Amino acid sequence: MITYSINIDRVEKDLYQLAKFGFNEKDKGIYRQGFTDPDWESRLWLMEYFESYGLKVQMDGAGNVCARLEPEGGESQPTIIIASHLDSVPAGGIFDGTLGVVAGLECIRIIQENNIPFRYPIEIIATSEEEGRFGGMLGAQALTGSLTLGWLENAKDPTGEKITDAMAKYGLDYHQALHAVRAPETIKAFLELHIEQGPVLEASKKTIGVVEGISGVFKWLIKFIGKADHAGTAPMNLRSDAFMGLAEFAHEIGRIIEENGTDKTRLTIGRVELKPGYAHTVPGQAEFTLVGRDMSEEVMKDVSDSCRKALSAIARRHRLMFEYEQMSWLEPKACSQYVMDVIEKNTQELGYSYQLMPSGAGHDAQFFSDITPTGMIFIPSVGGVSHAPDEWSHWSDVEKGCNVLLNSLLTIQHDNAEGKA
Numbered sequence: 278m279i280t281y282s283i284n285i286d287r288v289e290k291d292l293y294q295l296a297k298f299g300f301n302e303k304d305k306g307i308y309r310q311g312f313t314d315p316d317w318e319s320r321l322w323l324m325e326y327f328e329s330y331g332l333k334v335q336m337d338g339a340g341n342v343c344a345r346l347e348p349e350g351g352e353s354q355p356t357i358i359i360a361s362h363l364d365s366v367p368a369g370g371i372f373d374g375t376l377g378v379v380a381g382l383e384c385i386r387i388i389q390e391n392n393i394p395f396r397y398p399i400e401i402i403a404t405s406e407e408e409g410r411f412g413g414m415l416g417a418q419a420l421t422g423s424l425t426l427g428w429l430e431n432a433k434d435p436t437g438e439k440i441t442d443a444m445a446k447y448g449l450d451y452h453q454a455l456h457a458v459r460a461p462e463t464i465k466a467f468l469e470l471h472i473e474q475g476p477v478l479e480a481s482k483k484t485i486g487v488v489e490g491i492s493g494v495f496k497w498l499i500k501f502i503g504k505a506d507h508a509g510t511a512p513m514n515l516r517s518d519a520f521m522g523l524a525e526f527a528h529e530i531g532r533i534i535e536e537n538g539t540d541k542t543r544l545t546i547g548r549v550e551l552k553p554g555y556a557h558t559v560p561g562q563a564e565f566t567l568v569g570r571d572m573s574e575e576v577m578k579d580v581s582d583s584c585r586k587a588l589s590a591i592a593r594r595h596r597l598m599f600e601y602e603q604m605s606w607l608e609p610k611a612c613s614q615y616v617m618d619v620i621e622k623n624t625q626e627l628g629y630s631y632q633l634m635p636s637g638a639g640h641d642a643q644f645f646s647d648i649t650p651t652g653m654i655f656i657p658s659v660g661g662v663s664h665a666p667d668e669w670s671h672w673s674d675v676e677k678g679c680n681v682l683l684n685s686l687l688t689i690q691h692d693n694a695e696g697k698a
């Protein structure tokens with residue numbers, strides 16, 4: 278099998294070029310949130326840049342920048358999409374999202390320079406508003422048909438700005454976002470290269486993560502209600518101390534995962550509020566969030582059942598009332614076995630170390646997995662840091678990730694097994 282190599286210098290140059298859009302001199306972070314001036318300027322710049330390589334470029338109604346390379350005579354074949362996002366979180370890093378876009382373009386440059394024959398059109402998409410400024414993943418949802426008019430008309434950012442107004446600022450009519458949807462039969466496969474954004478690959482000294490899927494997530498808002506009492510006069514055995522209930526539940530998390538979870542289960546209490554919140558008063562109420570993740574919906578159900586039982590037993594023991602509200606339940610999304618095999622085989626051919634792993638974070642790929650064979654490639658994040666100015670990945674790892682992407686793309690291009698992808 279012939280393997281091709283990308284040119285890392287060009288990838289590095291493109292990433293630094295994109296990092297200029299929204300770069301903040303003070304904290305060295307990238308501020309390129311969806312539908313802000315830096316985001317928009319980066320999109321317009323990218324469209325011109327794509328055009329300079331002779332690609333067919335368009336922006337769809339959701340603000341996705343799409344660039345196509347078509348084989349002669351194969352224009353109407355289903356497309357292999359390589360995509361990731363161009364927007365960032367506030368004070369984000371230079372790799373999150375942009376790496377997947379730049380890597381896609383580099384694959385196209387290698388194909389053009391080497392006149393590598395290919396059968397299916399290749400489309401690089403820089404998706405819009407993936408980081409959830411408005412609470413969704415607008416670009417990917419629009420492309421995959423999981424966007425609704427109702428959501429668009431209600432979505433707001435934390436300051437109360439409506440997504441419809443934010444889009445209008447840049448000349449986008451939000452109704453047009455609903456026309457961005459792609460029919461599944463027009464897509465052959467979907468590939469995304471992304472930084473891991475966690476510490477797993479670095480810790481296991483592996484270069485490539487072959488992503489098995491994106492973890493499902495549930496979010497609960499839980500309340501223990503007891504009685505606020507004077508911290509001096511209320512005897513310890515006569516209290517209804519809501520914090521004691523919370524502390525006991527937190528202590529149970531390890532056991533719950535051991536008994537009902539897997540090594541991929543995560544349970545996190547991320548926000549806690551005690552009321553009344555005075556140093557000299559027994560807390561009468563503890564309100565807290567619980568976020569659970571796993572790769573299997575069955576396991577998510579078992580773990581959440583076990584949490585509910587523990588909460589109710591603890592409430593009884595501490596003379597508390599317990600209420601909970603399920604804020605969201607997102608099912609896990611599996612990557613395509615075929616695409617995973619392609620990525621794994623190419624990683625082996627290239628001689629890189631790798632491991633199979635789930636993605637704990639959400640990505641554009643999770644929506645595409647509903648409509649087309651989807652695969653994701655991770656590379657290590659130094660220190661596991663992401664969504665921060667010091668997000669970093671070594672250029673040698675970036676290069677290897679791009680090489681896996683390129684050769685996986687070519688395998689799918691030349692795979693004769695009809696209907697496999």
Ligand SMILES: [Zn+2]
Binds near residue numbers: 373471
């Ligand atoms: Zn990302």
